[in-house]
Amino acid sequence: MGCMELTIDPEWAWEPRKGFRGLPRELRDTIYNMVLIEPSKWERRHSPLCDLCPRDTGTFERPVFDDKSSCKCRLRRNMGLLLANRQLHRETAPTFWSQNAFHFDTASDFAENVGSNLRQEYVELLQRVSILRVTWQDYQTDWSTRRERPPSDSEGSAMWQALFRCTALKYVEMGTENIFRTWTPFGEEDFDVTSFIPKLRARLPQLKEFALAMILVYDVNPKTSRVDLVTGWWDAPPMSQRHLLYIKATKPTDLDEITTADEAKEAVRSFNTNFAVHVRFALETTLLGVDENNFSTDPNDLFSPNYALANDLNDNNTSQVLNLRDETAAIVRLLGLPISQQTRIRHVKERWREDARRKSAGKPTVWEEKYRSVMQERQEAKRAQRVEDAAKAHQARKDARETRREEAEAQEQRQQRKAQAKERSKLARSERHAQEIREAERKRVRSPK
Template sequence: MPPLKELTITPPFTPKKGFLGLPRELRDVIYTFTLVQPIKWSRRHKPTCPHCPRTCTVFERPLFTYNVQPCACLRRTGLALLLANRQIHAEAAPVFWAENPHCFSLAAEFTAGIITGPVLRPAYRLLLRHVSVMSVTWAFNQPYGGASVATKEQTALLWQALMECRGLERLEVHPFYGWWHVEQYGYLGRLGAALPLLRSFGWEKLNYFNVGKDFKGQWLDFPKLQTLYCLSRKEVDVGSFTSGGAVRESIREFETNFLVHVRYAIECDLLGHRYRPQSLNSPVYRSFSYKLGEGLDDRNPTQTLQLRDCTTTTVQLFGLPLSAETRKRNARERYIHDVLQRKQGKPTMREQKMSEAVKVRRSENKSKQKLREERERNNERTQKFLRQIDDRLWMAQQARMEEVDRKAALQQSLEAAAELKRLERKKVSRPR
């Protein structure tokens, strides 16, 4: 009998349904569209946010200038996609870490996720491509403080953490972190060897200008001045960091030459001066505030400047006022949002604002009522205490008067008894 052949039963191929059933190329496009967002410094308030300006005369304050964020507009969206399942996380996480520019307002924020804290996995450190570490103004206030920002240990941890991200291709660092400590010069000198894929390194700094002229051409005074922020960046060759003196000279060139030229170009090309004398008898004038150039709004935040040394540079402006087109578009989006809210039976933005105002007013009224009742109770206690004191004083006075009357009656009785005794003594007859 011939031997039986082995039979292999293969079930028919059934493609996956839903999102995982799509080709990988389409899933990557969806990952990119969902997870990749603009750089942190250029994010703005959403049209439905109450902090978004409603007029073209109020400057939109950048989100990164808030120490405590007043809204959720700065948060990344779409991160819940990474929590769907393990396969989607394994496919989407490299897209998120590699294609997004990761910006930090403080060095401590970056080192907490790389070295001092278990936030970022070591495998994902190699996926970082673009990192920007700033030193925002509020970092020098409480509870941070300038001392905690510029410590020797903190800046050393920053460069150690950067060198662990060996996949970096672009790096921007505030010169503050490369100036104060000699040990950092060694870190900067090893950047080229530690980061073989690094093709762009630059110093960057945020300057601000007080703009004091409104849309009617009237000059404003403090505190009505509005702030315009300017981010300047200069490309530097990491191969030139051969010694501490070379690093120091690079930072000095950036701060004392490049930034001075940039500020002068912004003052001359984009802003106007208002000068006034320092004193009544002084002919020396100083810059008091600036006025915004014609047509400078949120449509053109990137400006190319011609510097005095015959070079050009590109700066990024933040906090610009809204253009008429942006204001209309925001109003249209708010209207659509209100229509959808009404269809779903939910309150609109105006109704929410009014209800919040009513709640605040009710809370204030309740607190005022409580304060009034507490004040009345205190007055009643005070009046009752005063009445008790008056009653005690009256009773003490009555007791004193009764004591005086008793003593007076006793004295009268004693005097009457003495007088009676004297009279009785007179009546006694003398013997013959």
């Protein structure tokens, strides 16, 4: 009988699940774009769940870039995707570095983070860079500590050298203090790196736009935006009472018309002395209720008219077209405006959905979590106070015992001194009595019988 061979064909074969990395690369790239690409620093808003998000239409929304401590809305999200593993990092890094806009407050920040800390392979991916900070005026004396120090010559040169390494840049936005600045009252050149401007076309061949920009701040609360007529100083109310409005104005520069450092310097001067003044005039007379006759060309002058924001301005119309006095137009962004009724309702619904999601997961709502957190903090404060009070009472009892011991020792020492004094007095009396007896005996012996 010959050998028989049995063959069993399996109905299915087990295969491991491919998971996220099993998706097509095009689909993964779409997901990366949705997750990693975020609005620019100036356009980010507070989450409806954030404590700084306004709950009514009369409260001004404090921009996320104005607070660097108590709010996390300014931070980028989903950064953990870049740190998951090396393959995901290789796939996500080009999307993150090339599609996002990166903002830096000062020239030194840009030179340090991009010029020194960032890998060259990522430096060459950057396409949008903004080096801009909020312009606090000199009359805002109570905000003076928030103003950044102007860049030095070395910091300015380092910034431009780092900028030239970003060979893929397409959009650059910059404050004029990083290019040219006259600091002395006589107009002497204190900081000048305008020689780098004519080199932009050659060093950055993909550059499409180089723009000069500024961000102004106005307190539009009529109760606080005023000058004390007695002292002549600008009022300094608490931050909670201010209605701060931030205005971002940008002016693109035609690099083809700038071939020398003098032309670059003239472009900066024109921005500061013409464009900025015209924008301020249009803003204050059109949107902030200032009469044309009361407008001052000096941004640091103290003037009496109160700022009052137009009633129809909210977060639905943050972009405004201003007709300037030189018959040109400028598009400005209004940041920090009050929220509209539609935004308020949308935020309320978002908070409701978050509460429903938490309840379905068996977790406390946001309000309950805050309440528990507050109660826990109060209980911890009470416990700490009780511990502190007990320690103080223990120390007081200890001090009282020490005081009583010292008083007892002092009393004992006084009694000992009294006894010693009494003994010395008794001994002295005895000696005097003995001396008297001896003297009397000598007299008796010497006297004749």
